[in-house]
Amino acid sequence: MTVEMHVVDAFTEQLFGGNPAAVIMTEEWLDDSLMQSIATENNLSETAFLKPVEHNHYQIRWFSPLTEIDFCGHATMASAFVVFLNNPSLSEVKFSAPAVGELIVTKQADGVIDMSFPNRKPEPVGDVPQALLDGLSKEPRQVLRNEQAYFAIYDGEESVRAIEYDSEKLKLLAPFDVVVSSPGKDYDFVSRYFWPANGGDEDPVTGSIHAGLAPYWGEKMSKQELVAFQASQRGGVVHCRLADNRVHVAGKAVLYLKGEIVI
Known part of the structure; x- marks a missing residue:
């Protein structure tokens, strides 16, 4: 059996930038263990699997190299990019996933892909886990949390860029991840x-964590539209817009690879 796969760099206009994700479309779900094995073999931050429901509507599942994930933004962008690539006349696609419901993604005339996410604004944490404080090289000014992650807030961009982290200590926060953020x-x-x-x-x-970051910073800055930068080694620009209790997360993507997996 062969399965077609695309690899797309999301949140970038330049190849080898942003965040790469693999996208695989099948008429029926592959076995869960097989999907996990493919994601592990790909060793990308995410592999998305799509199952058609009807015209321009797909169920979507996301797998990291370690486990299935409830919600992934950049792999949703990559998936939409592939759907639009295969169907040039389409300008809108709908994805469904249990944890986040329906995600409407539109393609704009300039190639920007706009994703409508649920608002996942974080709430302040009363008792900050010691593993979080021990796992980051600098104590944050404030700590919040949503369904996905702990939010460690700092006063300046220099602090965020300089943060060193201890993976073994941050693992103790499972199932939650950690995002560090500041004004830019x-x-x-x-x-x-x-x-x-x-x-x-x-x-x-x-992409998914901006469904929490944008509402937080939007309230602090009294803004409905914000432009963010994720300051990783590859880096990526994320355009955010708050509207009707939804968070629109947008950016561009480029195709890196199209091939077949032989199973």
Whole structure:
């Protein structure tokens, strides 16, 4: 059996930038263990599997090299990119996933892919886990949490860029990951994302966490539209817009690879 696979760099206009994700479309789900094995073999931060429901509607599942993930933004962008690539006349696609419901993704005239996510604004944490404080090289000014991660807030971009982290200690926060963030110099805010419990050490660009970051910083800055930068080694620009209790997360993507897996 052969399965077609695309690899797409999301949240970038340049090849080898942003965050790469693999996209595989099948008429029926492959066995869970096989999907996990493929994701592990790919060793990308995410492999997305799509199953058609009807015209321009797909069920979607996301797998890191370690486990299945409830919600992944950059692999959703990569999936939409592939759907639009295969169907040039389409300008909208809908994905469904149990943890986040329906995700509407639109293709704009300039090639920007706009994803409508649920608002996942974090709430302050009363008792900050010691593993979080021990796992980051600098104590944050504030700590919050949503369904996905702990949010460690700092005062300046220099602090976020300089953070060193201990993966073994941050693993103790499972099932939650950790995002560190601050106001930016050239962008409204910057962030870095660590997820040793669920996928890897540092994620290049994490679309899903901006469903929490954008509402947080939008409220602090009294803004409905924000431009963010994820300050990883590859880096990526994320355009965010708040509307009707949804968070629109947008950016561009480029195709890296199209091939077949032989199973």
